Amino acid sequence: MGRILIFGAGLAGTCLAHQLLRRGQEVLIMDAGENHSSSIAAGMVNPMVFRRMNKSWRLDEFMQDAPAFYQEIGSEIGQEVFHPIVIRRFFSSEQEKQLWEERQELTEYQPYLEKLTSEDIQHQGATNLFGSGRVKQAFWIDAQQWVAQNSKYFREKGQLSTEEFEPESWEPGTRSYRNITYDQVIFCLGYRQKTEATFSFLPLQQTKGQTLLIQSAVLPENESLNRKCFVLPMGEQQFKVGATYEWNNASLETTLEAKEQLLNMLASLGNYDPQFLEQKAGVRPTVLDRRPLMGEHPAYQGVYVFNGLGTKGYMMAPTLASELADFILEQKPLNPETDIRRFKQI
Ligand SMILES: Cc1cc2nc3c(=O)[nH]c(=O)nc-3n(C[C@H](O)[C@H](O)[C@H](O)COP(=O)(O)OP(=O)(O)OC[C@H]3O[C@@H](n4cnc5c(N)ncnc54)[C@H](O)[C@@H]3O)c2cc1C
Structure with missing residues (x-):
């Protein structure tokens, strides 16, 4: 049994932790306790890419795993998070x-x-x-609950500690953090990976997104409307409307401009008399080729990254985390499209 350290308890870190635990590993997670992506997300899983009316990349594989994974982990952590729509x-x-x-x-x-x-x-x-x-087979994951309940679950089991990563305590050559040596160390820091030295060479982009929570007595509660924006029914006549795309922007401020943009997009769908409740901002970890960043550090054996989940993270993460766990534990090759070795300089 290996002793594995994961930095980051967002979608990437939690999915990977579950997949490693399922394979009998000993896992410890460290997280700053400030999530600005996985918990802000709408958690929508849309099988289609409407622009070209194509199926999403590797759709059939991801859809074979994701619904069962979220339902099973949901019952393990005591929180139903999976909602078909x-x-x-x-x-x-x-x-x-x-x-x-x-x-x-x-x-x-x-x-x-x-x-x-x-x-x-x-x-x-x-x-x-x-x-x-x-569209059939779409669903949404209660993203806020996913992060909160996973944190609670891992903390109660003594597998999660809330702390900021300290670069001065990290020795990648020996996989030692605060003088404790781990068999494997995996970085799942989301958009903040860009500024952490170990994997800062990867072409990760920071793509800000904002959403609104509104109330409306006339929007349908049994369907998610979509054109220009998505409208996700959350129950009790509340709806999430999203999302903006603000490239190369890691600020966490909500802006009036985004609020107006989202309300205009909603208005172009119809007159739903929306009452504004709340606005949120977060940052997606994205990659120009729209593929995740997975693999082993080119210089440090046993040091890995799982990032770049982008706009379709909730659909891909369960399968990708399973593939990374198999790569780490059994050296099963990664899908070349997801492997960080696809970048020439590595
Ligand atoms: C507005 C918005 C809407 C979205 N909507 C959807 C959607 O509908 N469907 C979908 O699939 N995806 C959506 N996404 C994208 C999705 O949220 C991301 O792909 C995914 O959450 C990324 O997960 P992550 O674990 O890589 O990053 P994060 O969620 O950012 O997790 C990284 C974790 O690392 C920790 N961390 C970072 N730096 C440090 C440090 N130095 N020390 C210690 N801990 C640290 C943080 O505390 C954090 O918990 C949306 C994103 C946004 C912003």
Whole structure:
């Protein structure tokens, strides 16, 4: 049994910790106790990329793992976090509708796209120039609860300590932190990885995002509307509206500009008489090629990174964490698209 240290208890760190524990490892996590991404996220898992009306990258593999993982871990940590939802996409052009009509005939898309009905085309729930379509198998994870309840769970088991990483106590060559040597050390620091020396050479980007919580008596509570923005029903007539994309921006301030942008996007869907409740800002760890950052440090054996989960983190993390655990413990090769060795300088 190995003794493994993980820095970071966001989505990456917690999923990896569960996958390592399932493989019988001894795991210790250290986290600053200030999460500004996994807990801010809407936690939406949308199988489709609407821009090109394609399936998301490695969709079938991720969807085979993620729902069961979140339900199982949810019962382990004593918090149901998995919520199925129908996404109703209001097409933004005639071309988008035609693409849907083509895709819905293909076997590989049928698990995810409902065949368009006349009701979908004429749907009255929003400004609807080109019709709408319903995505199947979508779900959302209660992201705030995921982070909070995992922290509680690991802390109660003595596997999580709340502390800031101290670079001066870290010796990567010997995998020693505060004079304790670990078999493996994994960095899961999200967007703050950029400023931590060990993996600062990776091309990680910081992409700020903001969301609103609103109240509305007229928005549907059984579907997540989508065009320009998403509207996620949270129960009791409350809805999350998101999200902005602000590249190369790691500030955690909410801005009036983002609030107006989101309210305008919502207004372009319809007049829902939204009452503003709350605004949040966070920072996504993204990579230009839209693939995660996983693998072993080129100079330090036994030192790993799991990052770059980007905008679809909640869908990918369970499978990727499992793959990283197999790579660490059994040297099973990583998917080359996710391996940090894809960058030439490494
Ligand atoms: C507004 C917004 C909306 C989003 N919506 C979605 C969505 O709908 N669906 C989806 O799948 N994804 C969404 N995302 C993206 C998703 O949140 C990220 O992909 C994912 O949360 C990244 O997880 P992480 O564990 O890598 O990073 P983080 O969640 O940032 O976790 C890193 C952890 O490391 C700790 N840490 C950092 N530095 C230090 C240090 N020096 N010392 C000690 N601890 C440290 C932090 O405390 C933190 O808990 C959204 C993100 C944002 C900002």
